[in-house]
Amino acid sequence: MPSDDVVRDTIAAIATPSGRAGIGVVRLSGARVPQIAALLLGKLPEPRRATYAVFRDARGERIDEGIALFFPAPASYTGEAVLELQGHGGPVVMQALLGACLDAGARLAEPGEFTRRAFLEGKLDLAQAEAVADLIDAASREAARSALRSLAGEFSAAISALGAELIELRALTEAMLDFPEEEVDSLHREDAVARLARVSAALDTVIAKSRQGSLLRTGIHVVLAGRPNVGKSSLLNRLAGEERAIVTPVPGTTRDALREPVQIEGVPLIVVDTAGLRQSVDEVERLGIERTQRELRGADLVLAIFEAGQEATGLEELATGAARIDVYNKTDLVPGFAAPAGAVAVSAKTGEGLDRLRKAILEAAGWYSTGESVFLAREQFFAEELRLAQVALAGLTGEFTPDDLLGEIFARFCIGK
Numbered sequence: 001m002p003s004d005d006v007v008r009d010t011i012a013a014i015a016t017p018s019g020r021a022g023i024g025v026v027r028l029s030g031a032r033v034p035q036i037a038a039l040l041l042g043k044l045p046e047p048r049r050a051t052y053a054v055f056r057d058a059r060g061e062r063i064d065e066g067i068a069l070f071f072p073a074p075a076s077y078t079g080e081a082v083l084e085l086q087g088h089g090g091p092v093v094m095q096a097l098l099g100a101c102l103d104a105g106a107r108l109a110e111p112g113e114f115t116r117r118a119f120l121e122g123k124l125d126l127a128q129a130e131a132v133a134d135l136i137d138a139a140s141r142e143a144a145r146s147a148l149r150s151l152a153g154e155f156s157a158a159i160s161a162l163g164a165e166l167i168e169l170r171a172l173t174e175a176m177l178d179f180p181e182e183e184v185d186s187l188h189r190e191d192a193v194a195r196l197a198r199v200s201a202a203l204d205t206v207i208a209k210s211r212q213g214s215l216l217r218t219g220i221h222v223v224l225a226g227r228p229n230v231g232k233s234s235l236l237n238r239l240a241g242e243e244r245a246i247v248t249p250v251p252g253t254t255r256d257a258l259r260e261p262v263q264i265e266g267v268p269l270i271v272v273d274t275a276g277l278r279q280s281v282d283e284v285e286r287l288g289i290e291r292t293q294r295e296l297r298g299a300d301l302v303l304a305i306f307e308a309g310q311e312a313t314g315l316e317e318l319a320t321g322a323a324r325i326d327v328y329n330k331t332d333l334v335p336g337f338a339a340p341a342g343a344v345a346v347s348a349k350t351g352e353g354l355d356r357l358r359k360a361i362l363e364a365a366g367w368y369s370t371g372e373s374v375f376l377a378r379e380q381f382f383a384e385e386l387r388l389a390q391v392a393l394a395g396l397t398g399e400f401t402p403d404d405l406l407g408e409i410f411a412r413f414c415i416g417k
């Protein structure tokens with residue numbers, strides 16, 4: 001959307017977290033920034049130079065002193081004139097400074113509004129704007145790295161490359177349709193087929209990478225389930241690298257579900273230890289087992305834990321739709337134990353087999369480390385693809401014309417996020 005169509009309010013917000021800190025930042029964006037700066041600072045700081053200033057309210061009373069940074073349009077985060085006021089990071093000072101900005105004619109920014117303006121001004125595309133939020137929310141280094149790659153435009157570039165391929169393919173195909181008598185020879189047809197296969201493969205890659213990105217953002221729910229005393233809590237402690245859950249030789253030790261954040265190769269997991277599954281007359285234990293069932297229903301992956309050398313029964317019918325790995329624990333007690341195909345043998349006591357288990361968890365969760373970039377794209381993109389597919393189908397019946405399509409897309413951007 002062209003920016004000169006709209007005269008936007010000038011917005012202001014405290015950009016740093018609430019609470020006490022060495023420094024707090026109030027950020028402003030919009031056309032009135034120069035006037036507001038004149039009121040608050042008595043001057044407009046030189047562009048892009050850290051400028052010491054006294055911050056004053058409308059009556060000229062000192063609020064704080066600190067550093068002011070002025071970024072004239074369009075070379076700023078939002079593309080508009082931006083002013084950043086770095087003061088002392090206390091809640092009273094920050095509120096007073098924000099209040100002075102509002103008194104001087106700014107309005108309180110809505111959540112994400114600075115980034116939305118950056119998007120509207122063409123500073124970021126939609127994928128990049130979302131990457132900003134993902135970077136801030138990143139729960140692991142790997143997630144942050146992926147968000148940063150999307151922010152740098154890698155995801156957008158991959159999508160544009162696909163778009164360019166499709167345009168060429170369309171041109172080729174329409175040439176064949178329009179000039180059949182030119183005898184666009186079979187060479188061209190084969191070329192078109194090869195191109196389509198290439199586009200399709202590239203699209204699969206983008207989708208696979210985006211799926212991994214989605215795992216990075218939400219974390220994978222891994223539930224440990226098994227009969228009492230098989231070593232579920234011991235395994236949780238091993239995976240967490242800390243003594244989080246109580247471990248005793250008494251069957252029925254764990255009564256409640258215990259969730260621990262764990263990272264494997266930078267991938268965030270929520271590992272859930274549960275009460276051992278058995279028929280119990282004990283009221284507390286029964287309630288615990290009910291919780292286990294609930295956790296199983298919400299799992300992405302279930303580790304069904306058995307004891308090496310013991311009969312592997314009791315977990316045939318876990319109430320879960322999640323992927324499952326059978327794990328045989330306490331291999332240290334059964335020298336030479338070999339797990340059945342597809343299962344993993346471990347010893348929570350010695351740590352034996354834990355690396356294999358970690359790898360199996362990542363694989364079962366759909367994560368494979370390619371060493372390539374992962375895209376932190378949102379499910380929304382898949383929703384958008386589905387919507388476009390629907391529009392394409394509707395186009396066949398004349399419900400949608402290309403003009404409607406443009407209108408649709410345009411409207412979507414105006415509503416914005």
Ligand SMILES: Nc1nc2c(ncn2[C@@H]2O[C@H](COP(=O)(O)OP(=O)(O)OP(=O)(O)O)[C@@H](O)[C@H]2O)c(=O)[nH]1
Pocket residue numbers: 226227228229230231232233234235246247248249250251252253254255274275276277329330331332333346347348349350
């Ligand atoms: N030798 C050996 N003992 C283990 C191993 N893992 C766990 N244990 C022991 O088995 C007993 C039960 O371990 P827990 O981790 O409490 O088992 P749990 O499955 O959480 O048991 P509940 O909470 O009662 O369902 C404890 O005495 C542990 O020390 C292992 O790999 N080898």
Ligand SMILES: [Mg+2]
Pocket residue numbers: 232233234245246247253254273274276
């Ligand atoms: Mg336990």
